[in-house]
Amino acid sequence: MSVVSEGFSGRRGRDPRLPPGQYDVGGSFPVLTAEATPNVTQETWTFRVDGEVETPTTWDWAGVHALPGSAYEGDIHCVTTWSKLGTSFSGVSLDVLLEQVGVRPSATHVLAWASSGYTTNLPLADVTGGRAWLVWEHEGRPLSAEHGGPVRMLVPHLYFWKSTKWVAGLRLLDHDEPGFWERNGYHERGEPWAEQRYAGD
Amino acid sequence: MTDSADGTGLPALPVLDSPRRRVPPTGAKRSWQTGTVLEVRRETPHAATYRVQLEQWQPHLPGQNYLVRLTAPDGYRAQRSYSAASPPEDAGVVELTVDRLPDGEVSGYLHDHVRPGSPLEVRGPFGGWFVWRGDRPALLVGGGSGVVPLACVLRSRAARLATGATPAPVHLVAAARTRAELLYADELTGPFAEDTTVVLSREDDAGPGRPGRPAGRLRAEDLLPHAERLGALTTGDDGADVFLCGSTPFTTAAERLLRELGVPADAIRVERFGPS
Numbered sequence: 458m459s460v461v462s463e464g465f466s467g468r469r470g471r472d473p474r475l476p477p478g479q480y481d482v483g484g485s486f487p488v489l490t491a492e493a494t495p496n497v498t499q500e501t502w503t504f505r506v507d508g509e510v511e512t513p514t515t516w517d518w519a520g521v522h523a524l525p526g527s528a529y530e531g532d533i534h535c536v537t538t539w540s541k542l543g544t545s546f547s548g549v550s551l552d553v554l555l556e557q558v559g560v561r562p563s564a565t566h567v568l569a570w571a572s573s574g575y576t577t578n579l580p581l582a583d584v585t586g587g588r589a590w591l592v593w594e595h596e597g598r599p600l601s602a603e604h605g606g607p608v609r610m611l612v613p614h615l616y617f618w619k620s621t622k623w624v625a626g627l628r629l630l631d632h633d634e635p636g637f638w639e640r641n642g643y644h645e646r647g648e649p650w651a652e653q654r655y656a657g658d
Numbered sequence: 659m660t661d662s663a664d665g666t667g668l669p670a671l672p673v674l675d676s677p678r679r680r681v682p683p684t685g686a687k688r689s690w691q692t693g694t695v696l697e698v699r700r701e702t703p704h705a706a707t708y709r710v711q712l713e714q715w716q717p718h719l720p721g722q723n724y725l726v727r728l729t730a731p732d733g734y735r736a737q738r739s740y741s742a743a744s745p746p747e748d749a750g751v752v753e754l755t756v757d758r759l760p761d762g763e764v765s766g767y768l769h770d771h772v773r774p775g776s777p778l779e780v781r782g783p784f785g786g787w788f789v790w791r792g793d794r795p796a797l798l799v800g801g802g803s804g805v806v807p808l809a810c811v812l813r814s815r816a817a818r819l820a821t822g823a824t825p826a827p828v829h830l831v832a833a834a835r836t837r838a839e840l841l842y843a844d845e846l847t848g849p850f851a852e853d854t855t856v857v858l859s860r861e862d863d864a865g866p867g868r869p870g871r872p873a874g875r876l877r878a879e880d881l882l883p884h885a886e887r888l889g890a891l892t893t894g895d896d897g898a899d900v901f902l903c904g905s906t907p908f909t910t911a912a913e914r915l916l917r918e919l920g921v922p923a924d925a926i927r928v929e930r931f932g933p934s
């Protein structure tokens with residue numbers, strides 16, 4: 458029932474790396490946050506993994522830096538329609554942390570949270586298998602506070618609201634529990650190539 | 659941190675939407691619909707307002723936005739978000755004010771091709787966070803097209819006052835480069851003048867009977883008296899909410915000013931309109 462918009466041809470020569478409905482921001486890195494930037498520093502930041510795990514564990518800044526490092530090179534996609542292509546982040550793979558805590562077979566989902574109270578939910582399968590990170594560097598520089606530094610989560614195959622800024626913990630659950638945006642009308646999973654922006658998409 | 663009440667033995671996680679900032683339920687499912695443009699109004703040299711009639715209209719909350727979708731003959735599509743400018747009291751229609759960006763795919767098309775009578779595909783309203791409900795004092799700070807959802811607040815508040823309701827006080831600090839680029843200038847300096855402070859970055863502003871403001875970006879003194887009066891410096895449930903909207907550079911600078919003035923971080927809600 459879609460109407461053709463008379464006279465609209467759209468911008469041509471789209472980069473094939475752009476999912477539907479997204480545009481390329483080029484060199485800039487827009488900020489999207491619901492809350493004011495909280496005051497989290499390298500000294501105060503900690504990250505706790507608890508819930509359906511054998512050994513709930515808390516890491517601090519030095520603790521995560523002692524783990525084997527890992528980097529992501531590729532694209533990121535924000536639900537507000539910008540994408541940033543060919544960017545890079547480095548930190549540690551969540552697989553490393555999850556291996557240390559011992560994930561119980563009962564775990565099916567995770568709730569990532571920040572000290573601001575921001576939360577987002579993900580199926581466990583979306584944060585394992587080399588698809589999710591804790592990151593503290595963006596394109597070779599320390600991750601700035603407005604972009605979620607000192608440490609944010611990175612789940613680049615989903616819309617960027619799943620990549621919790623100022624992340625303070627991951628709670629493993631034996632059920633799914635909607636996070637902040639997911640309670641506010643956004644899609645449960647948020648897969649950019651399927652354009653899963655809003656609940657029901 | 660307190661222990662959880664849900665019997666899991668896990669510590670309770672902090673909550674972003676505490677009672678102070680409770681969000682409304684998301685409401686019914688919104689699907690794409692083809693509205694009809696009733697009117698196109700020029701607001702500034704770069705901005706125009708599109709009044710769209712909707713068959714499946716639902717009342718929005720000030721602050722919410724609609725998606726606009728364009729489809730090319732070969733099926734290529736582009737969609738962008740635009741905030742509701744008209745108040746929900748204006749039933750059956752929604753007005754969207756669109757700033758034309760250089761080389762803007764969607765804003766350029768709307769400006770060049772959409773006329774009264776044009777069909778326009780929209781979906782909404784969306785947004786459950788950056789919304790004004792009228793029950794708490796609010797300081798509204800908008801730059802450029804960031805004024806759009808905040809003007810919606812003033813309009814809705816006026817409509818509620820007219821019916822004898824008593825919505826909480828608000829004050830808008832509206833920033834633009836020049837007077838000519840200020841959205842809804844006649845309304846903001848006319849009927850809403852009492853509730854509005856105009857901040858022009860590139861022009862001195864001394865209207866008749868008004869104390870002048872020398873050109874310059876948003877300053878602490880533009881915000882402080884209103885933040886104080888409305889209670890935006892108060893922590894806890896009694897404080898005012900601050901709604902901050904505009905480009906990334908504008909919202910980043912304004913957020914820093916507000917924090918320096920002592921506005922608690924959890925009182926500030928931010929809506930950023932795209933890249934810097």
Ligand SMILES: Cc1cc2nc3c(=O)[nH]c(=O)nc-3n(C[C@H](O)[C@H](O)[C@H](O)COP(=O)(O)OP(=O)(O)OC[C@H]3O[C@@H](n4cnc5c(N)ncnc54)[C@H](O)[C@@H]3O)c2cc1C
Pocket residue numbers: 480481482537723738739740741742755756757758759760761762763764765766803806807905929930931932933934
């Ligand atoms: C929740 C929300 C509400 C919004 N409400 C409004 C509104 O009420 N009125 C309004 O005019 N806009 C609003 N916007 C912005 C709007 O959605 C589009 O981003 C904007 O119209 C640009 O789209 P475009 O297709 O014309 O430009 P594009 O073709 O996407 O971009 C053209 C050029 O401009 C740059 N650009 C893209 N978007 C922006 C931007 N917002 N600011 C500066 N540069 C940009 C791009 O990087 C590119 O170089 C809102 C955005 C959001 C997320």
